[in-house]
Amino acid sequence: MTPKTLVPSRGLLLTFWLIGGILLAFILIPLLQLYAAQTPASLAHVAGMAEVRDAIWLSLVAAFFTATFAGIFGVPLAYLLARTAFPGKALVEVIVDLPLAVPHTVAGIALLFVFGRTGVIGGPVSALTGFQFWGTIGGVVIAMLYVSAPYTVNAARVGFESVDPRLEKVARTLGANPWSVFRRVTLPLARRGILTGLTLTYARSISEFGAVIILTYYPMTAPVKIYDLFLQFGLGDSSAMAALYLLVALSLFILFRHLAYGRVVPGGRQ
Secondary structure, eight states: OOGGGOOOOHHHHHHHHHHHHHHHHHHHHHHHHHHHTOOHHHHHHHHTOHHHHHHHHHHHHHHHHHHHHHHHHHHHHHHHHHHOOOTTHHHHHHHHHHHHHSOHHHHHHHHHHHHSTTSTTHHHHHHHHSOOSTTSHHHHHHHHHHHHHHHHHHHHHHHHHTSOHHHHHHHHHTTOOHHHHIIIIIHHHTHHHHHHHHHHHHHHHHTOOHHHHHHTOSSOOHHHHHHHHHHHHTHHHHHHHHHHHHHHHHHHHHHHHHHHHOOOOTTSOO
C-alpha cells in the first residue's frame, strides 16, 4: 500500500470534519443571511436601477480586461520564474507577491502618484493624449490589476512547474524551435494552472474596492456602488444590490472554474 492509498482513521477524519465545518459555516452563514433578508421585490427594485446595472456591468468588463492584461504580462513572467534561475530571482518573487501584503487603500494612494492627474505616468499621458486614468475605466483596470495580478503569476508558475522539462527537450530534438515548443507543448500542458490563475484574478478583480475607490471612485464599480447605497440608504438597497451582485459573481466564478478544471468524474479523473 503506497502512501497515496493510506486512509486516515475514522476518528481523525471526523475530528477534522468537525473543525473544518466550523470554517465552512463561518463562510456560508453570513451569505445565507444576506439572501434570507431579501425579497423578490427588493431584488427587482435594485435590478431596475440603471446605475446599479451600469456598475455591475463596469465591474464585469473591467475585470475581463484585467484578467487579459494579467495573462499577457503575467504568464511570461511565470514561465521565467518556473524555468530559469537568475540573479535576483528571490527579489522578483517578493515583488510579485508584494501587492498581496499591501493594504488596498494604500495601493490606491500609491497608484495616484503614478496614474493620477499629476502622476509620473498619468500626467504626461493626459497632456499628450487627453486620456486620464482617474475617473475612467482605465483607472479601474489599473487598480484591479495591481491587486490581482499575483494570482495569475503564481498559479501559472505552478502550472509550468508541473510540466516535465523532458517533454520540451524531446520536442526540441525533433526539430521544433523554442517558440513552437512553448506554444504547442508547454502552454497546453500548463493550461490548467494558467486558467486557474486567470479565474482567481477575475474573481479578485470584481470584488476590489479599496484601490478602485481611491484611484477612480467614478465611474462606480459594483462594490463602490454598494458602499454608496449603504451611505445613502443604509442596509435596504445596499444589501439587495450586494445579493444581486454576489449571484452574478458566483455564477461567473463557477463557470470559469468549470472551464479551468473541466468536468470531474468520480475518482478524480477527467
